[in-house]
Amino acid sequence: MREDVAVETQVTELLRTLIRNACVNTGEATSGHEARSVDALEEFFAGSGLSCERYTSEPGRTSLITRIEGRDPAAPTLLLMGHTDVVPVNPSGWRRDPFAAELVDGIVWGRGAIDMLNLTATMAVATRRLAAGGFAPRGTLVYLAVADEEAGGVYGAGHLVEREPEAVRCDYVITESGGVPIPTRSGPRLRVAVGEKGGNWRKLIVHGTPGHGSRPFRTDNALVTAARVVQRLAEYRPRARILDAWRQYVQALELEPALAAALTDPERVWETAAGLENLALAREAHACTHTTFSPNVAHGGTKVNVIPDRVEIDVDIRSLPGIEATEVDAMLADALGDLAARVTVESPPNRRRGGTMSPFDTPLVHVLAKVATALVPGSQVVPGITTGGTDAKFFRWKGIPAYGFGLHSTRIPYTEYPLMFHGHDERVDTESLRLSALMWETVCREFLA
Ligand SMILES: [Zn+2]
Structure with missing residues (x-):
């Protein structure tokens, strides 16, 4: 001791x-x-x-x-x-x-x-x-x-x-x-991270036409377009994918069986997460089953009396393991819809690599499982x-x-x-x-x- x-x-x-x-x-x-x-x-x-x-x-x-x-x-x-x-x-x-x-x-x-x-x-x-x-x-x-x-x-x-x-x-x-103990009825669960999502960040450059701020009617204001772009990204719902690691993790949490089934069903996981009172679990469930799009930085405009012709939006995109960069590009185009023609998409350096997984x-x-159980009695490791x-x-x-x-x-x-x-x-x-x-x-x- x-x-x-x-x-x-x-x-x-x-x-x-x-x-x-x-x-x-x-x-x-x-x-x-x-x-x-x-x-x-x-x-x-x-x-x-x-x-x-x-x-x-x-x-x-x-x-x-x-x-x-x-x-x-x-x-x-x-x-x-x-x-x-x-x-x-x-x-x-x-x-x-x-x-x-x-x-x-x-x-x-x-x-x-x-x-x-x-x-x-x-x-x-x-x-x-x-x-x-x-x-x-x-x-x-x-x-x-x-x-x-x-x-x-x-x-x-x-x-x-x-x-x-x-x-x-x-x-x-x-x-x-x-390795942070998650309590369950049959003892603590210790998470071993076996995989991570890919950081597929993108910079969206929204184009417009400059003009005098005193005559905004029927102009092509890049900031107004950017607002619609951001809204579409926030509302975009890509298809869910259930990874084995997510399925095993949910099973190990010993949730209500109906909830566990819904959280591992690609057709139901979004609605289920949307209705969860436990916000941390909702965010985790959403992020672990979807490629996510979070518009986090915007720069645009030059002067209060100038209609902007350019707005840049940095989007933090996290792709699930197994999703290629080209699939991310396709999802982005899908999210933007008819606005895609007014947007140029750039990938920052080193940001087209996929997510990764190791076997459990x-x-x-x-x-790890044996040693952890000896130190935290009754515990069990989960992917x-x-x-x-x-x-x-x-x-x-x-x-x-x-x-x-x-x-x-x-x-x-x-x-x-x-x-x-x-x-x-x-x-x-x-x-x-x-x-x-x-x-x-x-x-x-x-x-x-
Ligand atoms: Zn760290």
Whole structure:
């Protein structure tokens, strides 16, 4: 038990350091400054016998790798990956300073506490403990702390997979997100993320004809057209698709049988989600069974007395795994209807890749299930689909199974988690930190030994 306390203290302090480093990624190449947290991790690993490699894609955008080399080249290599960057905050909405990493009554407050500096820290602690204890496994363990996950990963995991394939060569990857206990009648369910949707973002350029704002009658105002475009996108209903992972997940939740059946029926899932009182489940059910279209940014017009000839709309489109970029284009044309002729559609760079899936029935998932059940008695792992993007995609695109997992206590209810991701008052309890650190360590011992 004393050792458990030591683990909890060690991981809590490392997490607080990473939060205070405030590696805020605004999406600009010059933001992030993840080298700060790479320095901190290098310092953390010092004296354990581990040696660290640094990989810098752009100034300040540094990722770190350390590894415990296996004895048997035929044994699998497991890569534990955490990101060190975080999204910006709006401090006025927080109850505590988002970068002070205050520890209050067993809760660490701060940006990144659950996305995902908690896991980056717990994976580091497990790796260090294994190395310091002389762990000599058959298979290789790779610990990877990456930059730039929050802006799509091109300066971090994407850079490494494309430019440094030898450094990140592996057979399995574990990263965020999952492992928050969902209560059911027959015990907690722990989600293992097996797949994620594709970020098929598009920029719509709505065209019009400029003119004098004092004579609007029968003009071709791009902003007026854009309003109709936005409305059509918001009302668009693509066909639902039921993935196996969604079906298994819904079954594991032990909902009313009629509700479970409706949520896994492509003909009924939309109406069912529309009528659900549980808004979190409604949004999840909709996003996990449809390609979604969210018009989120609009820029247009130049001056109050000029009829605008151009409006740009950025649409966050998330395609289900199995949907190709050309199908997304077809859906978009379908949504716009006769307005399509007045709109030019552009794809930002790297935004025509599809969603990704890994099999649930693999030796690694079996070990995750066994270890998690030992640490959270009565629990059961279930497959899940991540609606947002993670760095797992870079590995899945290469055919390497990648999973999102972690282990949390029930101190913070699972219903709070969706609000904390990229939201205000992000925080984690130290028991969850201990559980995750011990889980990674045991998984490595079971899977690589
Ligand atoms: Zn994240």
